[in-house]
Amino acid sequence: MRMKTAIIGYGKMGREIEQILRERGHEVALIIDLENTHELDAEHLKGVDVALEFTTPATAYDNLRRCIACGVPVVSGTTGWLARYEELKAYCQEQHGALFYASNYSLGVNLLFRISRRLAELVERSGAHYEVEIEEVHHTQKKDAPSGTAITLAEGIIEHLSQKQQWINFAPIFDVADYTERAPRTVGEEDLVIRSVREGMTPGIHTVRYESVDDALELKHTIKNRRTLAMGAVVAAEFLCGKEGIYTMDDLLQ
Numbered sequence: 001m002r003m004k005t006a007i008i009g010y011g012k013m014g015r016e017i018e019q020i021l022r023e024r025g026h027e028v029a030l031i032i033d034l035e036n037t038h039e040l041d042a043e044h045l046k047g048v049d050v051a052l053e054f055t056t057p058a059t060a061y062d063n064l065r066r067c068i069a070c071g072v073p074v075v076s077g078t079t080g081w082l083a084r085y086e087e088l089k090a091y092c093q094e095q096h097g098a099l100f101y102a103s104n105y106s107l108g109v110n111l112l113f114r115i116s117r118r119l120a121e122l123v124e125r126s127g128a129h130y131e132v133e134i135e136e137v138h139h140t141q142k143k144d145a146p147s148g149t150a151i152t153l154a155e156g157i158i159e160h161l162s163q164k165q166q167w168i169n170f171a172p173i174f175d176v177a178d179y180t181e182r183a184p185r186t187v188g189e190e191d192l193v194i195r196s197v198r199e200g201m202t203p204g205i206h207t208v209r210y211e212s213v214d215d216a217l218e219l220k221h222t223i224k225n226r227r228t229l230a231m232g233a234v235v236a237a238e239f240l241c242g243k244e245g246i247y248t249m250d251d252l253l254q
């Protein structure tokens with residue numbers, strides 16, 4: 001089905017999304033960025049099937065709320081506004097609106113989340129002793145560690161593997177030439193180590209590694225470009241179009 005879409009936030013992601021929407025035969029009817037924020041209203045959103053929001057943590061909540069108020073299903077990609085997620089979900093339900101949120105729209109990463117949870121379940125059931133660790137590698141401009149994706153991976157493992165109670169981060173100091181691992185305290189059996197590495201231009205590599213005395217098993221995902229993230233958001237928009245309710249990548253991948 002050909003969708004009539006709106007893009008809110010015409011930055012790196014907004015531009016990638018526009019290209020993919022057009023490639024897939026959809027109409028881009030409205031693009032909102034700083035110079036025309038006033039156009040995010042019922043008049044301009046009239047007839048729009050779905051909006052995709054990739055802006056900033058400070059602006060996302062209001063933009064998403066405005067889409068819902070205007071009866072437009074909205075795909076949310078902006079990160080860092082989740083303190084108001086529950087509030088927005090409640091508003092969306094009250095308005096019989098439609099909202100899709102994912103902190104990472106790469107289909108591959110979301111498949112990795114599921115496979116990793118399943119693997120943890122199987123390891124738990126097998127009773128075998130494996131030590132598990134997560135490594136995330138990103139470019140040196142990335143200031144935060146660990147990555148949100150690594151945290152989601154860790155939470156999925158902790159949920160299923162009784163030996164692990166919480167994650168602990170080994171973060172590098174940001175001078176790569178003088179790389180030193182640092183952990184906030186001694187690592188115990190119950191800690192799941194997330195190793196953060198910062199090097200070069202790497203857009204994002206996540207590895208889950210299980211190791212016993214006899215063997216080693218790895219799950220690894222490498223992001224090659226931003227296009228995979230934009231593609232995931234567009235597929236989410238196609239999924240959301242015509243629906244009511246609140247959805248995540250788990251619903252899409254069912």
Ligand SMILES: NC(=O)c1ccc[n+]([C@@H]2O[C@H](COP(=O)([O-])OP(=O)(O)OC[C@H]3O[C@@H](n4cnc5c(N)ncnc54)[C@H](O)[C@@H]3O)[C@@H](O)[C@H]2O)c1
Nearest residue numbers: 009010011012013033054055059077078079102103104105
């Ligand atoms: N969920 C995911 O998979 C995923 C992937 C990549 C990026 N992101 C997140 O998406 C967001 C955007 O990322 P980006 O790389 O495109 O950033 P960017 O800085 O390149 O683009 C953001 C754009 O939003 C515009 N903007 C700011 N306030 C606005 C407002 N009120 N209304 C409309 N537009 C406004 C800015 O002018 C800019 O053009 C970030 O929060 C980023 O973390 C999420």
